Amino acid sequence: AQTVTQSQPEMSVQEAETVTLSCTYDTSESNYYLFWYKQPPSRQMILVIRQEAYKQQNATENRFSVNFQKAAKSFSLKISDSQLGDTAMYFCAFMKVDTDKLIFGTGTRLQVFP
C-alpha cells in the first residue's frame, strides 16, 4: 500500500521570503503521479502543482516549484516570494497510474506573516 508522510505539521514564513515544505512517500510502483494541493479556510482543495514520476525535470508553476527525488521518494514544495494569500493547509498527494485515487498526507499548515 502507498503512504504519504508530511513531517512538518506547521510552518511559518515572512512575506516575500522562501519556504520549503517536505513530503516523502512509500510505493513499490515505478510510475505514478505526485501533487501538491492547497486548502484555504474555505475548505476547497486547489491544485498547486503536479509531477509525473517518469519525468526527471522538476515541475514549476510561477512561484511554486518542486524538488522531486525519485530514488529517495521525496517530493518537496518550494514557495518563492511568499504572499499573505499563500496562508493555508498544504497537502502532498500520490496517485498510481491507471487509477484516479488520490492518497493524501496529513498536511502542513503554512502561515505567512507580514
Place this chain on the structure above:
Amino acid sequence: EAGVAQSPRYKIIEKRQSVAFWCNPISGHATLYWYQQILGQGPKLLIQFQNNGVVDDSQLPKDRFSAERLKGVDSTLKIQPAKLEDSAVYLCASSLDSGWTYGYTFGSGTRLTVV
C-alpha cells in the same frame, strides 16, 4: 464555469441519526468522487463514480454509508446510523474524465459534527 456545489455547508446531528449530503458536479463532468477528511488528516477516498456506475468503493463503510449518482449527474452520500467517528468534512470532487488527465475540481465540502 460554475464550480462543484455541495450542501449543506454544516450539519450537526446526534449519534444514531441519519444524514445526507448532496453534490452537484460541474456540468459535463463524467467522474465524481466523495472524500472524507477527518480533522488533522488528509482526505480519504470513499467512493468514485464514472457516470452513474461505481468505479471504486473499497473504502466506503457499507454497513452505514451509501451513495448514489442518479442519471450520472448529482450525487447523494448518506450515513445511517451516524457514529461519533463520522465527524469530518465530506468533500465532493469531479473531473471531465480521468482525474490525472483533466484534473479534479473540489467543492467546499460539508462539515459534519456528530454529538
